[in-house]
Amino acid sequence: MELENLLKKHFGYLSFKTGQKEAISAILNGQHTLAMLPTGTGKSLCYQLPGYVFDGSILIVSPLLSLMQDQVEQLGRLGEKRVVALNSFLSLEEKNYVLDRLQDYKFIFISPEMLQSSFILQKLRNLAISLFVVDEAHCISQWGYDFRPDYSKLGEIRKSLGCPLTLALTATATRKVRKDIIQSLGIEDAVKVESTIDRPNIAIWIEEIEGYQKKTDRVLELAAKLEKPGIIYFSSKKMAEQMALLLEEKNNCNASAYHGGLDQDTRILIQQQFIHNQLDVICATSAFGMGVNKENIRFIIHFHMPMQIESYLQEIGRAGRDGLASIAYLLYSPGDEQLPFQLAESELPSEQQIDWLFHELEIGHGIKGDALQFNQGTQERGGFSEVQWRLVENLLRKEAKEKSSLLDCKESIKEFVNERITMKKKNIYQMLQWILSNRCRREFLLNYFEEQVTSRIEQCCDICGIDEKNYSASHKLRKNHLGKIEWKEYLAGLLLNSELRE
């Protein structure tokens, strides 16, 4: 059957979006594929459609529980019942039930952590997997080295599953990250489907603002003026909370904070409220956004700078999925880069901590046979954070297998940590360089992803010049003058603006 017919039959669409057809054709040809498709262009279709062509099951590695739930529901709405998410939401009974009937499921979603369970892996080995999918594959590169080490083990997992046909999906990956993904998964011969990272309907505006208080005032001003809904990104949970309160008090707008420190239920609730237009503004940390399919987000403000250009693009990419004009502000105060630098260092263990740990190992809290055993509380006494400890444990286990002496182990762990810190710092410097540059913002970003500017757009960036009025709430009112006018909100906005000027 023609691909278009399949598309119509199972999904009700008449034509493919950019890149979808190329990726799907490659998969159906039996070629490993790395597909870099812009956000909101239906990446999931790239494995859903082949699911109806292939006989076996599709195994999808997904980074977030909420993302898995979303995908399960989405497939459910399309009338597909053979879907399951294998994660900790399942009770033990449910999990056993599912594991006993794996072959009955067409689409199986799973986290990289779950794949580390030998019991589950054994069950999966007995299953006919026709396609192994890594969704949000840049996580391999972004998280795999330290934050979620299980991401870096997907290549091994894939091998132990018999090297099934593989599809890696992502929206933003530099050439280096793409290479990293391909190497890590062991799919060197993969077909690459690459589309531009440019989002012409998102204007980019960078503003240098002296001091923290002025920045706060500017955010309040922007949030009052700009057409909503919008997201404001922070690198601090506390700041996100404070700003949400300020927005509610001073701007009388529906705002809420969102960060990893909130419990699961609250997070789901806030995300739902935002998607259903009950909230105008989300004050978030980097925890918010992945898998949030909201079409009409009109602005993104960065109160703090992200730690790398890829993260910035992912975050602003959440605006304007409907194709309408949207704007991304980044507010920079000299010295802001200190925060990401400190974060980068605190994620990894220090040299002293590593020395201390190896001293512990030498004096007998050491290696028994193959197993590394630490006394309880070693993590605490060494002052290791959860992330640092996980990283060290993982590295030790890996290095102990390969290296003969403790000293060799120590040196190679130090080397690894140094390399990571250098990498992270380099990323921050590049971000900073972009902020401080006076070249066209878009051109710089495109070049960073080794793309060229093909055409100049009218509403580009602060360097090329844009008309800020295009993005204000009152502009929308004029534009929709013949339609429904929400006077109450309009007047409230005017009032707030005049209050702010005083």
Place this chain on the structure above:
DNA sequence: TATGATAATTAGTAAATTATCATAGCGTCTACTT
């Protein structure tokens, strides 16, 4: 978590030491698993 203001304590009723409390603080992100 340090800082500073105020209060309480003490063989010595004036001044130094210690206790208590409120407050500001260059600011610290990301997920899965039992």
